[in-house]
Each structure stands twice: as C-alpha cells, then as structure tokens.
Amino acid sequence: DADVTQTPRNRITKTGKRIMLECSQTKGHDxxxxxxxxPGLGLRLIYYSFDVKDINKGEISDGYSVSxxxxxxxxxxxxxxxxxxxxxxxCATSTSRQQETQYFGPGTRLLVL
Amino acid sequence: xxxxxxxxxxxxxxxxxxVLLRCNxxxxxxxxxxxxxxxxxxxxxxxxxxxxxxxxxxxxxxxxAEFKKSETSFHLTKPSAHMSDAAEYFCAVTYxxxxxxxxxxxxxxxxxxxx
Numbered sequence: 001d002a003d004v005t006q007t008p009r010n011r012i013t014k015t016g017k018r019i020m021l022e023c024s025q026t027k028g029h030d031x032x033x034x035x036x037x038x039p040g041l042g043l044r045l046i047y048y049s050f051d052v053k054d055i056n057k058g059e060i061s062d063g064y065s066v067s068x069x070x071x072x073x074x075x076x077x078x079x080x081x082x083x084x085x086x087x088x089x090x091c092a093t094s095t096s097r098q099q100e101t102q103y104f105g106p107g108t109r110l111l112v113l
Numbered sequence: 114x115x116x117x118x119x120x121x122x123x124x125x126x127x128x129x130x131x132v133l134l135r136c137n138x139x140x141x142x143x144x145x146x147x148x149x150x151x152x153x154x155x156x157x158x159x160x161x162x163x164x165x166x167x168x169x170x171x172x173x174x175x176x177x178a179e180f181k182k183s184e185t186s187f188h189l190t191k192p193s194a195h196m197s198d199a200a201e202y203f204c205a206v207t208y209x210x211x212x213x214x215x216x217x218x219x220x221x222x223x224x225x226x227x228x
Contacts, residue, residue, distance in 0.1 A: 043218040101147075106156040
C-alpha cells in the first residue's frame with residue numbers, strides 16, 4: 001500500500017463549487033504539505049502544517065484553505081473554485097528530524113470548468 | 114529568498130547517450146539540493162539529495178549529481194540513457210531548518226529519449 005494517498009485522483013467541477021481534496025499518510029510523519037503543479041511552472045507551495053495545531057500559508061494560499069484533522073490527514077479546500085485553479089495537486093510529508101526530505105502522494109488532477 | 118533555474122524545458126538524447134540536466138540555484142545560506150523525477154501520471158520520486166558532506170551524490174537508477182558551490186550548480190547526469198528514463202525532472206532547493214517551509218522547485222525539464 002502507498003505511504004501517501006490522495007483522493008480523489010481526478011475531479012471535474014464547475015466554477016463556484018466547493019471542493020475538498022484529501023491526503024492521508026501512514027508514514028507517521030508530523031509535517032504535511034500541499035503543492036500545485038502547473039505546466040511550465042513546476043510545483044508551488046500552497047499550505048504546510050508542522051502538526052495538528054500548526055498551519056502555515058505558503059507561496060500561493062489565496063483561494064485555498066486547509067484542515068489538519070489528525071496527524072495522518074491533511075485536506076485542501078477550494079471554497080469557490082475558479083478555472084485558474086485547474087492544476088495537478090500534490091500532498092507531501094516529512095519528519096521534523098529530516099524535514100527537508102519530502103515524500104509525495106500520486107497527485108489529484110483537478111479541472112474547473 | 115531562494116530560487117532554482119533549470120536550463121531547458123525539454124532535453125532530447127539518444128538511448129545510450131549521456132544525460133545532462135542543468136540546475137542552478139540561488140540561496141543566501143548553504144543550500145540543501147534535490148532532484149525529483151515524475152513519471153507520467155505519477156507523483157514525484159526522490160532521485161537524490163545533497164545536504165552536507167561529499168559533493169558528488171549518487172542516486173537511484175544510475176543518476177548522480179555534483180554540488181558545485183562556486184558555480185551555484187547541481188547538475189544531474191547519467192552516463193547512458195535508457196528508454197525508461199523518459200520523464201519530467203525537477204530540481205529543488207531548501208536549506209538547513211528551512212525544509213519545514215517547503216521546497217522551492219524549478220520549472221522542470223522534460224527528458225525525451227530517442228531510440
């Protein structure tokens with residue numbers, strides 16, 4: 001079984017809809033991250049969490065919110081989706097001891113019409 | 114602030130030829146450097162990383178990279194390309210204690226292997 005899982009793997013939604021992307025990990029890591037990937041732009045950090053009570057904004061947090069429901073779960077929400085949020089979204093985890101090494105989930109491909 | 118520049122959004126090499134993917138970084142503090150690979154429809158997989166110590170780093174699948182502080186570079190190489198190496202490659206940087214803020218990624222290089 002994969003250590004970092006993301007659901008759904010693919011999602012199509014309409015402008016204005018609320019959508020949640022979920023990430024779960026069995027690695028026991030305390031740190032979790034959400035990135036988005038756009039063609040030609042690489043990956044950019046949206047939010048990150050050191051632990052359940054610690055949430056931090058990344059480079060491009062506008063239009064997104066997150067929830068760390070448990071150490072193993074970190075969800076990303078788009079309160080009112082817009083077409084330029086169409087992207088590939090990745091969740092990642094790391095330990096506090098070796099925080100620079102991040103482990104990525106398989107990604108969620110989101111299309112906003 | 115830190116940044117990463119990957120020269121060439123697409124690189125094409127023949128099977129069996131040398132692979133060279135270029136990465137230059139900008140960091141005001143000693144960097145930690147990474148190469149990740151992304152196969153089609155998959156997530157990112159760590160190829161190799163440099164934190165401290167030996168500047169020539171060996172990774173999986175025969176890849177290696179050398180940290181050159183004077184050139185602010187961390188180029189990725191493989192002596193002989195294989196068809197299975199076709200993928201997107203990302204260089205990333207952070208620094209000691211900075212990993213918690215996430216990695217800063219380059220825009221990626223798509224490696225094409227010609228038969």
